[in-house]
Amino acid sequence: MTSVWLASLARPFYERHAGLLAFVFLVMFGMVESSQVIYYHYSLIIGALQSPIFLVLVVAVWLAYTLKSISFTQQCLLKPTHEFLFVAGALPARQQVIGWAVYHGVIHAPVAVYAAAMVGVAMHHRAWWAGASIVFVQLALAWASVWYYRQLLMAKQPWRLPALRLSLPGRYPLFYVQLLLSELKGAFFRTKIFSWLAIVGFMQIEGAATDMRIPLLGVSVGLLAHTVLIFEFRKAEDTTLAWVRSMPWSVNYRWLLWTLTYALVMIPECMVLALRFSTVSIVPVAMAVSLGFCLLLHASLILPGWSMDRLTKIGFLCFLLLFGTVTAAFYPYFAALAWLLSYAMYTRYFPRVDPSEPLAKT
């Protein structure tokens, strides 16, 4: 039964929250030099062990994660596709508790690993009370989770948490951000991890902290991975968000909104660059280059008869062009040219093409 729980609940949990976990991972481990990561986290843990307020904040984050996982499990159990799991209510209590405890352990693993590291540091520094507190909190969260899951299956009128759901304000660019954080979590997670690895990888080259071209080469490689997201954005623009065409917006304004949307998408890369490069002047440059690339590919999908196949080819061509211009330090020209070309294509073809046409051949 445990393996069924893991396959039908734990796996979807990680798939659905991949984007969020990737972001947290990026914030926790991607913002500092790789050689400094262990020392950085060791310092953080020491700080948490020595400051009760800091420790309470850490516990609050763990509690939020637990509530999120409980809420997700509850939502799954309410779906008709997961009704079969209620058959577990017929199992002996001991088996149920063990099954739910294993499930909790699996979805709580990211927190548990960090908590274990904190306990290890606490023991090493003889901070017995802090270490015991962390163990107690982890056990309490596990007990509460198992109790909650069991009562969902067993109680006649189970107590249910209100649904925890990201609900951004009703603004057009945020619709796409929410798309990334909901339906495209997996693709978003993979894209950002790839992009982060590309930037970090190029930053290992000597002189990377001062020569802007080197991190920009990493950005170029990372941008290639964004092709899938760009395609999904265009698909949404032409299907579930096609009705937005009836809104009283000029084509120039729509263009600006797309610029803003892609700027939001590229924030994580810019944050990594700002922390790793010698000056923050790389941020506007990287943003301009990234926007040029993304908008050019987006606009190319407005053209009639375009499909994912052609986007892949154009994307690779743009990548080669970008990589070459960055190497030759001509990247401002690439950014300017890509912006102008994409603006011309978008403003010319968007009002002239039906929503479904560019995707007809996919």
Next chain:
Amino acid sequence: MLSLQAVHKAYGAHEVLRIPSFHFAPGLHWIKGANGSGKTTLFKLMAGILAFEGDVIYQTTSIKKHPVAFRRLISYAPAEPMYPAYLSGHQLIDFVRRVRNAGREQTNALLYAFQAMDYAHQPVEGYSSGMLKKISLVMALAGDTPVLLLDEPFVTLDVAAVQHVYALMTERLRHGATILVSTHQPLQALEGLETKQVALVDKNLCAE
């Protein structure tokens, strides 16, 4: 007056509409036509969703020459609403409310009237077709546009909601609105208001 001038629409080689000229005076117009006759295409191109040849003009505002100003004057409720599954009714309505400068009081009143307040905070992925239809009607009725395009507005709605749509249409018509309704169900007579019937036959519009 809402006018169509030399409107031509084709999907590839398949011609759907060819309307040399047609005028809709203020009032209620019942657009009739068989399935596949082009009613939804007509509504979508008038709403600015589909590209087409020709022009649609409301009073002096042309969709081709003044695309933004024209879209401010027209609202469209689709026959089969399709919205991102991850957005809630509140998010969608909030978006349209801001774009159309509508008051929150108005959209809240519409939500209450359609008995949609209880579920509007949930993502649309869990809505039934009737629930989704109500949200699309609230979005179309947000603001005070003088032209309303309602494509099959009564399909999947409960009896109370249908009556409320009629009440809202009556109110808008008394303020001089132009409302185009496409429906295969008999349209109720509105008290003191005439319903003009328009048939979409052989790709063209003709008054009955």
